[in-house]
Amino acid sequence: MALYSKKVIEHFKHPRNVGEIADADAAAMEGSPACGDMLKITLKIDEKTHVITDIKFESFGCASNIATASIITEMAKGRTIEEAERIGWKQAADELDGLPPVKMHCAVLAVDALKSAIEQWKERHGLVEKEPTTxxxxxxxxxxxxxxxxxxxxxxxxxxxxxxxxxxxxxxxxxxxxxxxxxxxxxxxxxxxxxxxxxxxxxxxxxxxxxxx
Amino acid sequence: MNEIYLDNATTTKLDPQVLEAMRPFMLEEYAVPSGHFGYQSSLDAKEKLDQARAAVAQSINAEPDEIIFTSGGTEANNLAIQGLLRKAKGKSHVVTTAIEQESVLNTLRALEKEGLVEFTMVSVDADGFVNLNELKAALRDDTVLCSVHLVNHEVGTIQPLVEIGKLCEEKGIPLHTDAVNGWGHVPFDVREMNVSLASLAAHKIHGPKGVGALYRRKEIKLLPIMYGGYNEFELRPGIENVPGIAGMARAITMIEPEHITYIHNLKRTMWELVGQEIPWIHLNGSADRGAPHILNITFDYIEGESILLHLDMRGIAAATGSACFSKALEASYVLLAMGRPHEQAHGSMRFSFSRFNTTEEIKRTLGALKQIVADLRRLSPLTPDKE
CATH class of the missing domain: 3.30.300.130 (Fe-S cluster assembly (FSCA))
Known part of the structure; x- marks a missing residue:
């Protein structure tokens, strides 16, 4: 366990915002169990303010998969989707006081899951340019x-x-x-x-x- | 420190009696063993060394002068394979299996790069048994060695060495077996199994680390892989590790049949309790022909490193075949060779037992495991029927 920071262990032991929002406004699944990493993120987003009012996650994965997902939900909650989109994977890892290099891909996965949920919501609300489905x-x-x-x-x-x-x-x-x-x-x-x-x-x-x- | 140690297939606790057997050779009888012309202490040391050699030989039905002491199982595997192939010269053909321990497979890979060997890896079935028909077909007229382990280090499957020995005998091909994970746990008789080379290690059976042996039938010619003095039948230079060797002999001779029954019962209890208390599990390995001390289980929908860390936080030590735990981020090659999909390898845990474990420890582990598995499954997007 020596490889992990205290904060990683703390989030692994007590992950925040676990579960699935039943009437979610957006959802995204990234990774796969074959890779040993899989993450599902569900969001509630206020249509007027674009604030993420609720966020939950589920994970099939190692300690850093769980910890990065947990920290991402904390970082995104209460922020606007525009702010949340700017969270980078390095920032997420820093927030956990670092990750072992071999586990950095877990932070990438967590950030990707959040981004694709937001992207999906924006598309549905016509906020991204309406490109026809070719x-x-x-x-x-x-x-x-x-x-x-x-x-x-x-x-x-x-x-x-x-x-x-x-x-x-x-x-x-x-x-x-x-x-x-x-x-x-x-x-x-x-x-x-x-x-x-x-x-x-x-x-x-x-x-x-x-x-x- | 972990209160409950269930990783005995990795290494074991030194038995206090073994330590006692070793102690005099560090404090009083520390002279270097010497054959004929030494002073008294060195002659005494030689006598003790010979006694230990005889004890180790007897445990596998070999002759004392067929035992070469080494620094452990890895060196024994290297001496067997490198020693034989370097003696043979030119490019030789070797048959082995896909699930051998790394000190066999990586030695072959290194020699392949040197152009000294071409090797065939025989596949295994879903329980981890070597496919005998495939093995038979792989043995060629120019094959110089067949290397098949006794017990698999991850899943505990006991290989049918009697049959494999016969196949090799028919072809006149020497059989090497890495017996490190079976010696002292399952029957092993080099004559009955027609084994020509076998690797042993002390630390898997409550002996000290840093000592092992290679059994070598006399007609098998090897080159040493290190050079120096003329110790160990001119095959392994360096002053003999007398305390370690004495400990190794004590460790193997003190194993009683009751120990094995006891360990097997711990394994059976653990498997039964897991089966009763935890849904969605699979046994990795053979239900009826597995080693008494190794239990490998996949817990569906969750990942092994997480299970391992949660167990560790509760003072319990075990092992996993998950990629997330491996440095290369690769799932257990043994489980993949057995046809398990990646996600089942990721969710695998190996529990391995010794005579120092208790039923009480198994029950406590089960209690912890039940909770951990339920918590992680609640977290997993793959778990069906979540409330």
Whole structure:
């Protein structure tokens, strides 16, 4: 335990803001259990003031994963989303009196999760420039959907067989069976990345993988 | 300091009786052992050294002059593999398994870079047993060595060495076994198993650190890997570690069958209690052919470093196969070779027992573990059916 600062241990032992906000205004999941790091952040955001009124996290991960998530929730709570977006991973690590270098990626993950939840909220509220959902953009989003078994993007894993964007309807064919252990997890992740886009009316996911004999 | 030590597959406590057996060789009988022309003290030391050599030999059904004392298991593995391959000259073929300890695999990797070896790593099944058909097929006419451990250091699987010994005998290939994690815990007979080289270490059986041995059948020719004097059949120079060797002999001879039954019962109790009290778990290793002292369990939906640290804060020492705990951020290669997905390797914990542990300690560990696992699962986004 000598590697960790007192503050890391303190947040690991008593993590702040644990859980999931049931009626969250924004949510993001980053990482994967295959990598040993996974983080889910849910937010309540005041529409008028943009203040983060509540934030909670869940983590599958090591001590520094839990501690960085905990500190990020403390740093973001009560701030506006514009302020929260500017929190850097180094700042988060400093706030914990440092992290061992090999664990720095945990701080990156925590910051990324917060940013993508905020980003999602901004898109939904039309605060970021309304760019139409092109096949290019869909592909970009899908590159951040990971196969939890490997921690590798479903695009790189060639699980994405085909996709199409037409009249606000995104259709995605995956090389997985509906019974696959992670079918529901992956489909949840895809919905999380695409459903909120302003011009997307529906996301249809087809599991067209052949069952193993 | 940890009050409860459940990491006995890493190292063990020195038995006080072993310390007593070592003490005279540090304070009174400290002379260097000498063969024929020495003064009295050195002749006495030689006699004690020979007694220890005989005791270690007897424990594995070997002859005394087949035992070469070393600084431990790592050196014994190096002497066996490097010694044999350097003697053989040119590029040799070796067969081993994917789940050997690092002092076997990394020695082979280093010699591969030197161009001295080409090696085949045989796969293992879901319980960690070597695939015998694959092993048989891997043994070539030009194979000079087959190296398979006795007991796996992480999951405790006992390899079928009798069968492997037969396969090697048919082909006339010497079998080396890293017996460090099985010696003193499971039956090990070098004649019955047709083993030509075997590595042993004292500190896994309540002996001192820094001492081990290589058993070498006489017809096996090795080159030394260090040079100096002519000790240990001209294979291992340097003044013999007499106190350590005396401790090693005492440690192996004092093991009683009841000790093994006792340790096995601790393991069984722990596994039963975990099964009763904690849902979503898997055994890593063999349920019926596992070493009596090693229990490896995966706790689904959570990660091992977190479990380890929480146990540590409660005074309990154990080990994990999680990537987050490894310097290279790599999950246990043993568990991955057994076909476990990464997340199951991350959630793995190894508890290993000794005769100094008590049932009371197991119960206290279980109490702590139950709480820790529940807390971490409450924190995990993967846990199903959260209230």
């Amino acid at each position: 096949p290019d953009k869909v592909l970009r989003k899908l590159r951040n959907v990971l196969n939890p078994l490997t921690g590798v993007s479903i695009v790189r894993m060639q699980l994405l067989l085909d996709f199409d964007v037409a009249d606000g309807i995104v259709t995605i064919d995956l090389d997985l069976t509906p019974e696959h252990k992670f079918a529901s997890h992956i489909s949840e992740e895809i919905h999380e990345k695409l459903d909120h886009l302003w011009d997307v009316k529906e996301v249809k996911i087809n599991f067209v993988g052949k069952p193993e004999v």
